Amino acid sequence: MSTSDLSVSAGRVLASGRSTSLASSPLLLRLLAGLVILLLWEGVVRGFAPAYVAKPSGVVMAIPKVIVNPAFLEATAITLTAVAQGLAIALVMGTIIGLIMGRSVVVERMLRHYVNGFYAVPMIIVLPLFSLWFGYSGAARLATIVFAALFSIIVNVADGAKSVPREYLEVARSFRSGRVRMLREIVLPAAMPYFLAGVRLAAGRALIGAVVAEFFTAIGGLGYFILYQSRTFHHDEAFVGVMLLAAFGVGFEVFVNWCTRHFMPWYRRDEKTD
Amino acid sequence: MRRESIHRLLPFVLSLAAGMALWEIVGRHTSAAFMVPLSETIHRFWQLAASGQLGTQFLDSATLFATGFALALLVGMPAGLLLARVQSLRVAIEPYIMILYATPMVALIPFILSLMGFGFAPKVLVVFLFAVFPILYNTIEGARSIKPELIEVARSYRSREWALWREVMVPYTLPFTMTGVRQAIGRALVGMVAAEFFLSSTGLGQLIMTATQNFDTGGVFAIILVIGLIGVGLMRFGLYIETYFARWRD
Numbered sequence: 001m002s003t004s005d006l007s008v009s010a011g012r013v014l015a016s017g018r019s020t021s022l023a024s025s026p027l028l029l030r031l032l033a034g035l036v037i038l039l040l041w042e043g044v045v046r047g048f049a050p051a052y053v054a055k056p057s058g059v060v061m062a063i064p065k066v067i068v069n070p071a072f073l074e075a076t077a078i079t080l081t082a083v084a085q086g087l088a089i090a091l092v093m094g095t096i097i098g099l100i101m102g103r104s105v106v107v108e109r110m111l112r113h114y115v116n117g118f119y120a121v122p123m124i125i126v127l128p129l130f131s132l133w134f135g136y137s138g139a140a141r142l143a144t145i146v147f148a149a150l151f152s153i154i155v156n157v158a159d160g161a162k163s164v165p166r167e168y169l170e171v172a173r174s175f176r177s178g179r180v181r182m183l184r185e186i187v188l189p190a191a192m193p194y195f196l197a198g199v200r201l202a203a204g205r206a207l208i209g210a211v212v213a214e215f216f217t218a219i220g221g222l223g224y225f226i227l228y229q230s231r232t233f234h235h236d237e238a239f240v241g242v243m244l245l246a247a248f249g250v251g252f253e254v255f256v257n258w259c260t261r262h263f264m265p266w267y268r269r270d271e272k273t274d
Numbered sequence: 275m276r277r278e279s280i281h282r283l284l285p286f287v288l289s290l291a292a293g294m295a296l297w298e299i300v301g302r303h304t305s306a307a308f309m310v311p312l313s314e315t316i317h318r319f320w321q322l323a324a325s326g327q328l329g330t331q332f333l334d335s336a337t338l339f340a341t342g343f344a345l346a347l348l349v350g351m352p353a354g355l356l357l358a359r360v361q362s363l364r365v366a367i368e369p370y371i372m373i374l375y376a377t378p379m380v381a382l383i384p385f386i387l388s389l390m391g392f393g394f395a396p397k398v399l400v401v402f403l404f405a406v407f408p409i410l411y412n413t414i415e416g417a418r419s420i421k422p423e424l425i426e427v428a429r430s431y432r433s434r435e436w437a438l439w440r441e442v443m444v445p446y447t448l449p450f451t452m453t454g455v456r457q458a459i460g461r462a463l464v465g466m467v468a469a470e471f472f473l474s475s476t477g478l479g480q481l482i483m484t485a486t487q488n489f490d491t492g493g494v495f496a497i498i499l500v501i502g503l504i505g506v507g508l509m510r511f512g513l514y515i516e517t518y519f520a521r522w523r524d
Contacts, residue, residue: 026365033366109285120509121502122464128486208378230384246377253376
């Protein structure tokens with residue numbers, strides 16, 4: 001939280017006289033801004049949009065109905081399970097490939113262009129192919145999630161494994177420590193922050209992959225729930241699903257950042273994202 | 275020096291050749307509905323290019339991408355700089371921008387579809403939404419990195435607001451904005467294809483959908499290859515402008 005405190009004190013210095021008192025309590029300011037945004041949204045929808053369009057009051061009314069709706073709960077469970085499975089597969093494969101790439105120059109030069117290439121391909125483009133290969137099924141969704149998540153993990157783990165200071169390895173070698181021990185006690189800890197950055201990225205991409213796959217193949221899940229509700233003009237209900245997705249996105253981001261700070265307080269690096 | 279470059283290039287060329295050979299062999303030994311060899315993919319690519327389909331649809335997609343991305347840049351950059359300058363506003367709406375940055379924007383496509391229907395505008399909106407938040411978010415991050423002393427010094431030398439923007443705000447935030455631009459390029463590409471898949475079907479997205487429906491696996495592979503190469507090219511370009519402007523960072 002220290003950065004935001006800093007920025008607030010900077011705000012106090014920079015802001016012109018009138019807003020100084022407001023800037024001194026960021027929480028109040030933020031709540032106020034949130035209120036303004038919600039009121040604007042409500043007003044615009046009430047004034048200009050058809051009745052079915054989602055508005056804050058409607059969404060709030062819809063929340064208690066939706067979160068006890070068994071169809072919604074089941075859809076959420078299905079999508080989250082698929083994301084967790086896909087992420088687990090991508091983590092294991094990505095870590096292994098990334099470590100090998102990071103520690104072997106030959107393998108790195110061989111695979112680098114493929115990994116970078118697949119990473120740059122917009123993941124959504126594989127959907128037609130995956131639906132052709134796996135049918136319109138959960139398998140296509142799982143494959144999309146793995147594809148979406150895998151390459152950001154490989155790239156980051158490889159970067160991390162490469163970042164190990166050479167001296168550490170030389171010292172370890174001169175004390176005759178074995179390869180496995182060096183991997184476990186030097187390479188892995190050094191690669192850990194990179195790994196976490198990769199996981200954070202991968203989780204976001206996996207979530208998008210799951211939703212996109214459900215839109216495309218129309219198989220049950222949270223993405224399909226949103227699609228179905230909005231097609232039947234239940235925008236308020238659909239928006240509860242979007243809020244849940246956003247909560248997962250933000251929650252995971254916060255969780256990984258917290259892990260990085262808590263378990264690796266020694267670590268500082270420019271964020272490398274997307 | 276020559277030896278060095280050969281050592282660098284050789285594994286790449288070898289792995290590229292191996293990858294192409296692998297694709298060819300696997301493609302020849304699987305059912306054509308499942309996968310086609312590289313030669314067949316290239317053959318389909320030439321057919322699509324020669325018929326003019328690929329060219330028109332590519333221009334269609336490029337127009338969509340460019341319009342959405344330009345709008346994102348035109349809105350994201352000034353808005354980010356404004357938030358950088360007006361601290362209380364930034365403190366107030368920063369968390370909401372962060373939330374939108376982390377929200378999977380694809381989830382909004384069904385809403386855009388039922389509100390705006392089929393047409394060019396809703397698709398531009400999708401690309402815009404995918405691209406604008408990385409630009410905005412990173413510009414704000416850049417603004418946070420400006421040292422208050424710099425602005426104080428500028429102030430005490432009585433520099434005007436315009437000079438302050440030109441000399442301090444823009445040069446200090448631009449490298450961060452460019453990181454946002456690089457991220458936004460990748461996202462906008464996903465947005466472009468998503469819009470072409472789920473809204474009215476046009477461009478390269480339509481081409482790949484038609485190929486899928488006709489079980490034209492060669493066509494699917496050819497277009498994936500095209501979009502993949504575009505993705506790689508754009509990423510390279512994004513990385514280039516990011517490193518170019520990164521020299522300004524202290």
